[in-house]
Every structure is written in structure tokens, then in C-alpha cells.
Amino acid sequence: MDLLNALVTLLNFVIIPATAYGAQLALGALGVTLIYGILRFSNFAHGDTMAFGTMVVILCTWALQGAGITLGPLPTALLALPIGIAVTGLLVVGTDKMVYRFYRRQKAKPVIYVIASLGVMFILNGIVRFIIGVDDQRFADGERFIISAGTFRDMTGLEEGLAFRTSQGLTIVVALIAMALLFWFLNRTRTGKSMRAFSDNEDLALLSGINPERVVMITWLIVAALATTAGVLYGLDKSFKPFTYFQLLLPIFASAIVGGLGNPVGAILGGFLIAFSEVGVTYAFRKVVAYILPESMEPSGLLQLLSTDYKFAVSFGILLIVLLFKPTGIMKGKSV
């Protein structure tokens, strides 16, 4: 019984939240890694692209709710997601045409792209704040829990409750579907193969007749879809606030770099690694240990490695260690 209680506590406070967070980070990191693989620069505007997509989805969700259309137990935002992806797609392709294409023609160095993306980031930042404001926005509706802590306790008779929110379940399912679609696209379709060829060796790809502008456009569209999905899932699970999306940039980049920049499998691994470290390192394990160990050995401290204030420091720490010892990341991406 005590072992079960320990397991449930761990599931409730570490495994479920970290898995959901990891899936959100992985989707974000996939976007960053695709841009890096194909356009060869670190897109700092990614966090704000997520915020923009989420904002469009929120506005559509409100319109749908206003019109009385909902998805029953599921959040209405899912219905608005395709619209959000389409608008964000237009936005990123537009930015590419207005900003990045100029530098591509100049054959600019990657660092110039990075600075340009920083500019795009600030502008998107402003647009999002201007349209929806700087405050918290809640747009989750439908059933809040798959299992709530109270119900679980009543069902099993255990002392500890286990909460599994709809948004967490949804995050995991949607992220799996998105990842499966992405890998099918990259490995099985002609366009996907041409993207990989372009990423491997640009000159060779050009020689074999691949149209670079088309590859770039499709990459941006996929990135828009990934970013919007990641943003909406994060917003449903936690809350939407433009500033926190900007802050997400650090763990997302950490995930992409730890996994190996330019490597999609690495981005997913990196996302979960960062999420589990962030949650695990800052979690106080006292309760879990107290259930497992006999009463006489009950720990007096909290068994917490780092205070929760240092959550961001964890991603930084992992990033530093990886860059020092394995600069290409776990899955052998391009070196930074």
C-alpha cells in the first residue's frame, strides 16, 4: 500500500506534469530544430511565434464560444487550432518574404539571421501584447479533469490523490499525433525527402533540381503548425501570458541543443530530458521517500535538490554541460 502511495505521489507531482511539459517543449524544439536544419539559423522569434499562434486561437475560441459552438468535454480551442495554424502560417511565410529572403539572397552569415530573428521577435512581441494585452488569458473550457484527485482517492481508497487533467492527456495525445505526422512527412513523402536533402547538403540539393524557395516555404508552414500547436497546448495546460511564452525560449532552445540541433528525434528526446530534469530536480521527494522507507528512517529534510525558484537554472545547467562535453548534442546534430 505504501509503495502504491509513493508511486501515485510521484505520478501526480512528477511524472504526469513532466510528461505533459516535455511534450510541449518537444513540439517547440522540433520547430526550432527544423529551422536550424533547413534555414541554418537559430530562430529567436520562435517563442513569440508560439504566442502569436496561441493568440489567434484564443480569439477564435472566444468567437466560437460566443456563437455557442463547443466541443463538449474537449476544449473548444481544438476547433480553432486549424485557423490559428493557417494565420500563423501566413505570418511566418510573410516574415520570410519580407525579412529572411533578403538575407538569403545576400548569402548572409548565420549570426546576421539570428540578429534579424531577434528583431522579428521584438515586433511579434509587441503585436501580441498590442492585440490581446499583457495579462493572463484563460481559454480552457470543457471537462477539466480526466481523473480528479478526489475521485481517484474515493475510487482506490489510497491516501494520495492522482489528478490527470484533460489538458495533460490532450497534450500527450496531440503531441504524439503531430510527431508521427511530421516523421511520416519527412521520411515518406517526396517533399519531405527533398527537405532532408536540402538540409544535408544545400549545393547537392540545388544541383538535383530541388527548388529552395519551395522547401523554405514548406518548412515555415510546418514550423507554424508545430509552434501554434505547442503554444495552444501549453496555454491550455497552464495559462496564456505573452511574457511566459517569451521565457519559454530558454527551455525550448535547451531542448533542441541538448538533443542535437537539426535532429528531430533529438529535439523530442531533449524536450523530455529538460522537462523531467526541471521538475525532478526542483521536486521535494520527502513524501515519496517517507512512504517507501520504514517510519524510523523518515527523512527530516525536504529532499529537494534545488528550490523551485531555480527552475530556469536547470535548463541552463544542462545546456552548459552538454555544450562542454558533447557540443553536437545527444543525437549528433550540427554543432552550434
Added chain:
Amino acid sequence: MKKILMATAATVAFAGMANAQESISIGVILGFTGPLESLAPGMAMGAEMAIAEVSDSGLLLDGTTVSAVRGDSTCIDSSAANAAAERLITSDGVSGIVGADCSGVTTSILTNVALPNGMVMISPSATSPALSTIEDNGLFFRTAPSDARQGVVMSEIIMGRGIDTVAVTYTNNDYGLGLADSFQAAFTEMGGTVTLVAAHEDGRADYSAEVGALASAGGDALVVAGYVDQGGSGIVQAALDTGAFDTFVFPDGMVSQALVDNFGADIDGSFGQNPGTDSEGAGLYQAMATEAGYDGTSPFSAEAYDAAALILLAMQAAGSTTPADYAAEVMNVANAPGEQILPGDLARGLELIAAGEDVDYVGASAVELIGAGESAGNYREIEIDGGSLIVVGFR
């Protein structure tokens, strides 16, 4: 040239004095934006009602009229608050300041702006214990009690409900830390156990990690010394979601309509306290507020009315609108002996003072200034039942 300059300066000075006799203004500096933005309007309305009441009576210093000028303290951004206070003093030429609201910006305005300019400040809601001992040259007062007192009251309420182990989380600023410290000291002294005192940052998207640590430490209830429009609500949401706690204790920063709007019946059985009294003055004030079209029970609204009233009564007592002159009178008009003055009764107070008699301003929040000029503190105990805030008693 020098003479002309001096003459000009003297003229301006005299003009200023002559002007002050006819029309003065009082600064109302509150967090109209920021983590307490849902409380600021009620407070500002309270202060402005007292100012209007005095001005309309025409009894202040031979018919001096008073107007209110608002400034935004932002509650958290000290430099913005200092700039707003600086503007009130130098550009609007206020003769006294009602504010600020949050402890951090109040401290900052007091030390950086009010002291150098010799300006009187009466805060309706800054409750940090640190403000009791701060050097203020006798210029700073507050109609809100110190959190040292709130810590004791909160401990009594929790003990009274048979709970003796709690976890505490506080918003990481002067207000949160001060309250958490004083509560921990009072609660342990009464024999209770505090399992963990952990800070939370405002403005995060997700508080499940913070709640995880608190849940691990355990406790029968969670004391949330935060802000309702900020991290405080996030903590409560995360604790409810994970089933970590279902009884919460809410100090003054959390007790507001927004709390029950956010959580409704989910937090039934939780309780807390915020400053307030059931005195005659409180009832009178609420009736006046309802007539004026706002909610007089909104936290610190009554204290704001009293803060503005005290400044004006002190001016009358000193026979001057200069802060240096009337600062010393604030304690005298606020405390016994003298005729008791209730809200809506300010005109009579002004008359009595003009006639050379003593007054004891009781006001809307039963003002009694102690120590370095802070309210002795009256609290109302609230409980959440059926998704609404219910006042269950007064302490």
C-alpha cells in the same frame, strides 16, 4: 540680476502660499495597474469621497477647496512609483499624499521622494512590519495595521479552528515576506507547526512545482500570503488540481471578490481575514459608498477614506496646509481624547477643531494610531461557503 531673481522667487513663493489658502490638492497614489489593480478603484473612491466631503463643506481653513490627483504606484515597480510621486509633488504641488498601497513601493516612495520633499504620507494598506521602524521624520502614518498584528490574528483564527500544522507560501516581496515571518513567529509561539515556508514568484504560468514542494512538506491547510490577481491564485489553482490541499488560509492580499469568482465552491471551507470592523463607522461608510455607487466593503476602501480624512483634519488642527506644520497633528486628531468623529461627519470635526476643541477621529475603520503612527488593527474573519465570501466575525 540677482535682485530680480530673488524678487521673482519671492513672488512665486508668496503666490504659492496665497494660492494654497484657496485651493489645495491631495495626491492619491495607488496601484491602478499591477497585482492589486482590482482593489485600487475602491480605495481611490474612498479617499476621494473624504476629500470631496471636506471640500464641499467649505469649512477647511476658511473655505479652502481640496481636489484629488491620482498617481499610479503600480504596486511593484519602485521607479515608476517614485516618478509618479515626484510628479504629484513637483508638478501638481500636492499638500499631502494618500498612499501608497503595496509595502515595497510605499517604502521606496517614502525614502526617495516623501522624505527629501518633506511630504506627509498616510498609507491605507501598506502592512509590512518593516514600516513600523523605518526612519520617517514623523511624516509617515498608516491606517492599516502592521502585518505583525495580522500574523497574530491569523494564528488565533487557525488555532481556533483546531488546525495546528500548516504550510506557508508567500509572494516574494516585502509584503509577502513580512507577513510570512510574523505569522510563522506567532504560530510557532502558540504551539503550532509550520512545515515549510516557501516563496513563489508572481507572473508565472505554472505553479505545480511550488505546490509539489509544499505538498511534500504537508500540513492541514495552506496559508497563501500572496496576491489574488497574481501568483496567489495560481498556487491555489495548482493545489486544487493536484489535490495537494483543500483548505486554504487567505490573508488580506487574497481576500476579494476575484477569489470567489476564480474558484467558487472549490474552496469551500477555506477561511482568512482582512482588515475591517463592525463598528458604527464601518456601517455608515458602507451606506455612503453604496449611495456613491461603489462597494464600500472592498478591502482597504474604508482605510483610504480615513487616510484622506486624517490629513485634512490635521491641516485644520495645525491651521496650515504645509506638511511640516500639520504632520505633528495627525496623531492628535486620530486619538482620544476628544469628540468622536465618524464618516460623513467630517464637517462637524472641522468645526470643532476650528472652535479649538479636541477631536478623536474614529472614522470608517475605527482608527486608533499606535506606536510610530500605525493602526492598532481590527480584522474581520471571513469564510468561503457555497462559493461566496461570508464575514463570520471580528477580531
